[in-house]
Amino acid sequence: MLWLDCPHCGRRPLDEFSFGGERRSVPDSITDADERDFDEVWVFENPDGLTTERWFHAAGCRRWLTVRRDTAIDQVVDVVP
Amino acid sequence: MAVVSEYTDTLLPIRWPDERRSSYDVVIVGGGGHGLSTAYHLATRQGITNVAVLEADYIASGNTGRNTTIIRANYGIPEAIRFYQHSLEMYQRLEDETGAAILHQTKGIVWLAHTEMAMRTERARCLMNTANGAQTFMRTPAELKELIPELDLTGGGRYPVLGGSHHVEGATARHDRVAWAYASGASQRGVDIFQHTPVTGLLRDGDRVVGVETADGPFAAGTVLSAVGGRVTEMTAHAGVRLPVRTHPLHAFVTNDYAQGFSPIVASTELMCYVSQTERGQMLIGAEFDAQPSYSRQSSFAALRSYSYKITRLLPFLRDLRILRTWAGICDISADFSPILGFTGVDGFLVTTGWGTWGFKAIPAGGEAMAELIATGRPPALIAPFALDRFRRDHVLADQGSAGTR
Ligand SMILES: Cc1cc2nc3c(=O)[nH]c(=O)nc-3n(C[C@H](O)[C@H](O)[C@H](O)COP(=O)(O)OP(=O)(O)OC[C@H]3O[C@@H](n4cnc5c(N)ncnc54)[C@H](O)[C@@H]3O)c2cc1C
Ligand SMILES: [Zn+2]
Numbered sequence: 001m002l003w004l005d006c007p008h009c010g011r012r013p014l015d016e017f018s019f020g021g022e023r024r025s026v027p028d029s030i031t032d033a034d035e036r037d038f039d040e041v042w043v044f045e046n047p048d049g050l051t052t053e054r055w056f057h058a059a060g061c062r063r064w065l066t067v068r069r070d071t072a073i074d075q076v077v078d079v080v081p
Numbered sequence: 082m083a084v085v086s087e088y089t090d091t092l093l094p095i096r097w098p099d100e101r102r103s104s105y106d107v108v109i110v111g112g113g114g115h116g117l118s119t120a121y122h123l124a125t126r127q128g129i130t131n132v133a134v135l136e137a138d139y140i141a142s143g144n145t146g147r148n149t150t151i152i153r154a155n156y157g158i159p160e161a162i163r164f165y166q167h168s169l170e171m172y173q174r175l176e177d178e179t180g181a182a183i184l185h186q187t188k189g190i191v192w193l194a195h196t197e198m199a200m201r202t203e204r205a206r207c208l209m210n211t212a213n214g215a216q217t218f219m220r221t222p223a224e225l226k227e228l229i230p231e232l233d234l235t236g237g238g239r240y241p242v243l244g245g246s247h248h249v250e251g252a253t254a255r256h257d258r259v260a261w262a263y264a265s266g267a268s269q270r271g272v273d274i275f276q277h278t279p280v281t282g283l284l285r286d287g288d289r290v291v292g293v294e295t296a297d298g299p300f301a302a303g304t305v306l307s308a309v310g311g312r313v314t315e316m317t318a319h320a321g322v323r324l325p326v327r328t329h330p331l332h333a334f335v336t337n338d339y340a341q342g343f344s345p346i347v348a349s350t351e352l353m354c355y356v357s358q359t360e361r362g363q364m365l366i367g368a369e370f371d372a373q374p375s376y377s378r379q380s381s382f383a384a385l386r387s388y389s390y391k392i393t394r395l396l397p398f399l400r401d402l403r404i405l406r407t408w409a410g411i412c413d414i415s416a417d418f419s420p421i422l423g424f425t426g427v428d429g430f431l432v433t434t435g436w437g438t439w440g441f442k443a444i445p446a447g448g449e450a451m452a453e454l455i456a457t458g459r460p461p462a463l464i465a466p467f468a469l470d471r472f473r474r475d476h477v478l479a480d481q482g483s484a485g486t487r
Contacts, residue, residue: 001373002383014383019372034473042325042416042472046314048376074330074375 001074007081008061020054020064022046048072052080091182092258093265098273101300105133105273107455108293108302110280110316112136114145114256114441115433116308117263118448119455120272126449127456130271133300134264135293137279141260143310145441147410149333149367150256151346151357152442153190154215155206155248156483160466161419162213167463168446169215169250175445181262183254184360190251190346191220191228193395195240199351202482203246210248217248228345229396237394240352251346253357259444283319283430290320290430304455306431311376311411313434322425324434325416325472329370330377331438332384332409336402338362347395350482354391356399364402366392370412370438380407412437419478422451423460423468431455432469439484 005011026039045051049072055065066080107123109116112134123129136142152172154165176183194200203219210217222234222242234242268274282294283305292301307316311328339362348355353369368388371381385407393399415421415435420443422433433451436443450464460468471477 001381022374038473039323043323044314044325044327044374044416046324046327046374048312048315048328051374053373069373071328071373071375072377074371074373074377074379074381 001076004055004067004076005079006057006060006065007079008063009057012057012060016057016059017055018058020056023052023054023066050077092261093179093181095261095265095274096268098275101133101273101275102131104301106131106303107306108132108300108304109134109306109308110293111143111308111310112140112260112264112274112276113143113308113310114141114260114263114444115436115447115451116306117260117267118444119306119308119433119451120267120274121263122449122452123455124267124270124272127452129452129456132267132272133302134267134272134274135278135280135295135300136274136276139276140264140274141257144410144412144436145260145444146257147333147408148256148441149355149357149365150253150441151190151355152252152254153248154250155190155192155210155217155246157206157209157480158478159209159213160478161480161483162210162215164446164463164467165442166213166215168443169252171445171449172252172254172442175254175259175262179262179266181258181265183258183262185252185254186360187250187252188345188357189228190248190348191225191245192248193225193242193245193347193349195236195243195349195351197243200243202350203244207246215248216250217246220245220247229347231343231396231398232347233395233397237397240349240394253346255360256441263444263448280316289428302429304429304431306433306451306455308433310436311413313413313432317425317432320425320427320430322427322430322432324421324469326413326421326434327374328376328411329374329414330409331367331370331412332380332388332407333365333367334385334388334404334407335359335363335365336399337405339364339398339402349391349395352391352394354388356392356396363405364399366399368392370414376411378409378411380409414438416472417477417479418481418484420447420467421469422447422464423454425469437484
């Protein structure tokens, strides 16, 4: 992965962005309050495939973007404006 | 040619099983260094030989055969320093113990500091290391120049070398040979190693894990250990175990031969890059893992460019060499940059993970400790702090600064 299409700035080198982590929520199947806390703070889905995540355009418009990416091949699928 | 045949001639044999037994006391998923070392130590230290190691591909095809082989104990927290120092000492004895030529070489490793802040970190590291049994000492720029004549003390005019810490027992060893040594020793004592046998699921009996599923049918087991490197999230998910681990690619490359000997391993934690010379004379260069998680083992131009830029600031002679080979591995990086090993909360199912970009050095001690845990049901003191439940108990072992350069 070398480039990211920023909806505000256009096609920019990946170096300009910082990775902000996967977008996720604790599954409803986890009901215990302590377990929900553990999951919320520490756990990663870490999928081998499609993931939705946040990227920050640090050296550009300084806005947060929501990006869908295929982690199996490390390619952006699309950027959700 | 002589070197090549001597190399293969001195490989110890592995006994490959003809067929599988109806059940095993222990099934280890993953034939990387950690899986094989655990099998070896079960057989040699615990007298448990009814063990199978199931490897999806060929042994050491994962990170164990892809790493830059740095062995060191100069970590930043006492728990880690004690653990890695023990592993480093086990490596020093491994050739004698197994009879395998693993090409272990003590070279010393230097961590350079380019700012006052980094100098403080390295001074603290030296004190913390020596207090916990690892030998790490501060060096002045003049002393560093003597150790590494090629070093540009101005850091290309941008990263001046103010000093550095010198971890004198830092070493390297041939990674595939380490895996092979443990595989040979384990198999000769009765451990069955199956290659090309991916595990596709876990067998459950109520809440307990009682074996694994493969394309060749099930393997029944008293205990199952997951030792699958970067593929750990999907493996533990079969048992409903959710982990604070992300999988990130790490790249490395070698250049053509550098005619002079280049003795120590050199690293910069601020620049996050490091270099050593292989036994064949090539310069081996690595740096930080990709910021975004991924399961891709494709070498990336971005990584090559960034690694080359950084390392040539410090060692300008590298500009005259060419990149020969590049590769990548996918690393299981935990949220606090410390390993996770032991119980999972599911009976019969253990894990060794979180080895990230730094777990080659841990293969001897990690396997020894996991074997003891499996045999006795109790985590030995050396690894007790690294249990998964530390995250639930708010006892995380944050040590990112020591993981930075492998
Ligand atoms: C480029 C690079 C440089 C590194 N440099 C260093 C260094 O200098 N020093 C250091 O200490 N560490 C270093 N590391 C880290 C080190 O390589 C790893 O931490 C270590 O090898 C982990 O060993 P392992 O046995 O846990 O995993 P692996 O060696 O990855 O073994 C896991 C095995 O499990 C198998 N597997 C996966 N899924 C399944 C399944 N479903 N069924 C069966 N088998 C399965 C895989 O095929 C693989 O062989 C580096 C890593 C990389 C990538
Ligand atoms: Zn932008």
